[in-house]
Amino acid sequence: MTALELLSAVRGRFSVLLVEEPQQLQLLTTALGTYQDLAGFIKRVKVTERAPLKAPTDFLAPVLCTDKRGDFVPHELDFDAETNAVMIGFDDARSAYPLSFTYLVNLRTIDHNTYQIPATIIGMVQDYLEVLISIPNDERMARIQEAGKLDVSRTPTSDAREGQLAAMREAMKAQRAILPMITIQPF
Template identity: 40%
Template sequence: MTPMQLLDSVKTRFRPLLVVEEDTLKGMLVKALTEYQDRAGLIKRIHVEKEAGISLPYPDDYLELVHIIDKRSSLVFAEPYDDALKLDLLGDERYPFTLVYLANMRDCDLDNWVISPSICGVLENYLECLIDIQNTERKRRVSVSGKLDVSHLPDEPTLYQRKVDLEEKMSSNRAIITGASLMP
């Protein structure tokens, strides 16, 4: 599921959806991705074969290096530079290597980047919460201007408490960084 597909999925949860401005909705989507990135993080892994050499280009969604390990889970020394990761091989490393890095969710291509299925639910719930805050505010304004009862709408503190609870849930489910051995 791409971020835009996730947004479309969440929009179907609202009847009526009064927040229809695409820029506003995309901004909320980016906020949800950023919040998850900052609070929990997404660790990704890719295999590196010997043919790749000692200068590895950064993945498109690269944010920060966690580590590079070899086939035996031994640490492979690497230095991040502006244009690539440079490996410092000692000679006893075993291929294939595994590049472990934190993904940059905030700046991803919203139409093509694929969200890990394991985090879709949390992102959907958080995005729904962000939209619900503005949508409920607009429903309240429409109801008040039409002199309708607004007692059935949740109040602001309740909506914001749900947002805080979801943020705490993200923080408590932080990405776990696996270890690497310095000795073979």
């Protein structure tokens, strides 16, 4: 599921949606960023060549690099001005290939049209995004109801929604990505 498909699924949860698309996209980025900050998502790539690796487009920060034996492989980041990319170099003199490079994913900068969001985070991000969109939507609904002299007592307040967001942030923290353990072998 892409980010736009996720947003479309959340839109379907509203019978009346008064929040316009630019704000919805901004709130989508906020929801993904909040998940990134509180829980994080880890991805792994295999390195088969003994050459620096161009960082993946969704790269945020390195976590760990191990060789095929599971031993730690030191690595360093370098910015290549010619290609305008982060390059990852490996101290691989004693490493047994292929290497396994693990990194944190930058969910804030993903392409909303094409990037496939991991299935394990979709539910939490959808629920959080729904509440984020509900806050301005409820405020607009309340204004419309007040203008029409209708009962606004059934419309949730922003304080109630903020309480929901706080509970969801705690749930995200409980889903925090667990960093893998490493072994360091003396040679």
